[in-house]
Amino acid sequence: MKNIFKLFAILFLSFLLACSEEPPTNINNESLSKKPVPPGPPAPLVLLENANQIVGCFGSLTVWTYGSGTYAKSWEKSGNYPLAAIGDVDSDGNDELVAVFVYETGNGRNKVTHTVIQIFENGDINPSRTSADFNEGGVNAFTYMRLGDANNAGAVEIMLTHMNFLSVHKDDGSATTILWKSEDLSAVDPFSIDAGDVDNDGQNEIIYAELGGQRFGVYEYLGNNNWGDKVYSETIPCGLDRAFVADVDEDGVNEVVGGGCASKLFVWEQINGNYVISFQSADLGGYTQGVAAGDFDDDGINEIAVGTAFTNDKVYVFKFNGTTYSIVFEESINGSVNDMFAGDSDNDGIDEIVIATDENLFVYDYNGTTYSQTYSSPGGFSHVVVK
Numbered sequence: 001m002k003n004i005f006k007l008f009a010i011l012f013l014s015f016l017l018a019c020s021e022e023p024p025t026n027i028n029n030e031s032l033s034k035k036p037v038p039p040g041p042p043a044p045l046v047l048l049e050n051a052n053q054i055v056g057c058f059g060s061l062t063v064w065t066y067g068s069g070t071y072a073k074s075w076e077k078s079g080n081y082p083l084a085a086i087g088d089v090d091s092d093g094n095d096e097l098v099a100v101f102v103y104e105t106g107n108g109r110n111k112v113t114h115t116v117i118q119i120f121e122n123g124d125i126n127p128s129r130t131s132a133d134f135n136e137g138g139v140n141a142f143t144y145m146r147l148g149d150a151n152n153a154g155a156v157e158i159m160l161t162h163m164n165f166l167s168v169h170k171d172d173g174s175a176t177t178i179l180w181k182s183e184d185l186s187a188v189d190p191f192s193i194d195a196g197d198v199d200n201d202g203q204n205e206i207i208y209a210e211l212g213g214q215r216f217g218v219y220e221y222l223g224n225n226n227w228g229d230k231v232y233s234e235t236i237p238c239g240l241d242r243a244f245v246a247d248v249d250e251d252g253v254n255e256v257v258g259g260g261c262a263s264k265l266f267v268w269e270q271i272n273g274n275y276v277i278s279f280q281s282a283d284l285g286g287y288t289q290g291v292a293a294g295d296f297d298d299d300g301i302n303e304i305a306v307g308t309a310f311t312n313d314k315v316y317v318f319k320f321n322g323t324t325y326s327i328v329f330e331e332s333i334n335g336s337v338n339d340m341f342a343g344d345s346d347n348d349g350i351d352e353i354v355i356a357t358d359e360n361l362f363v364y365d366y367n368g369t370t371y372s373q374t375y376s377s378p379g380g381f382s383h384v385v386v387k
């Protein structure tokens with residue numbers, strides 16, 4: 001009996017000792033953090049020439065770079081940056097980081113919101129150049145940005161959606177200017193934008209999602225940096241948050257994939273000039289705010305990743321099986337999915353799924369059998385792009 005008490009006493013004492021080890025560690029951390037640390041010079045942006053990187057926004061701007069088997073935050077810039085992307089926007093053979101920067105001047109009634117595009121070159125701490133202010137309508141007025149060859153000139157333009165219009169901007173290495181602005185679209189709330197050959201005529205069109213209009217619009221390129229002859233898709237219930245161009249059924253012709261508050265994945269096909277719904281998923285339980293098509297499993301065919309928000313935070317992967325699309329992966333995720341991008345973020349030649357939620361940035365990779373989270377970075381993100 002005595003031995004048992006002794007054993008308990010020893011266990012109890014070692015428990016107390018284990019607990020008592022915590023406070024000194026905390027004290028050490030506190031005293032360390034109170035030491036004055038002189039601020040170092042801000043780190044310059046490193047844009048890799050032959051590798052992709054991830055850029056995400058949620059207020060501040062964050063770049064992640066893959067190396068030595070994992071991802072790391074390689075650059076951060078504070079400020080109100082709602083949208084960003086990486087690409088060779090000035091066609092000099094090297095990538096730039098393009099960011100929408102929003103700031104306010106004045107007070108009270110005299111407060112004015114300014115919106116500019118900033119271009120960061122490799123090695124920059126501050127932007128190499130800043131566009132003229134093109135603000136119209138408040139801090140959160142710009143809803144999406146994509147880079148793409150909108151005018152079929154073989155280079156990359158900057159495409160933006162604003163709650164009231166679409167715009168295309170061009171950077172020539174010395175200045176960033178506006179090429180085109182659509183008519184007033186305030187009645188339909190543009191919410192995402194993409195460039196691609198959506199009607200199989202060998203030329204890229206601009207397509208955009210209408211949150212209020214519950215459909216997407218396709219602007220045909222007319223030459224001389226002008227877009228017109230708009231065609232609309234078949235509508236969906238509720239509203240369309242995202243609409244992107246990709247071939248997802250292995251026939252070499254692009255479809256449009258999208259989602260919104262109907263909580264479904266939608267696929268539209270062009271049939272005789274009309275964009276009709278060729279597939280709609282079952283209710284996925286939450287707003288489908290993340291939609292991205294890429295060849296995640298390296299079989300030469302694009303899959304579709306979908307992320308949901310607000311009521312059922314999940315990531316899904318849909319795959320075309322020759323007849324229709326079926327769910328091949330489904331998993332709960334931490335936070336509402338705000339945005340999603342398909343890109344080769346780890347430079348192994350295969351696309352990953354990169355996801356911005358209001359809690360984290362996540363990377364999902366296919367391992368030959370299934371999909372799994374290979375990286376997560378804390379902090380909410382509203383917009384994410386891989387290049």
Ligand SMILES: [Ca+2]
Pocket residue numbers: 087088089090091092093094095096
């Ligand atoms: Ca460049």
Ligand SMILES: [Ca+2]
Pocket residue numbers: 246247248249250251252253254255
């Ligand atoms: Ca197709």
Ligand SMILES: [Ca+2]
Pocket residue numbers: 294295296297298299300301302303
């Ligand atoms: Ca595939």
Ligand SMILES: [Ca+2]
Pocket residue numbers: 343344345346347348349350351352
């Ligand atoms: Ca990859």
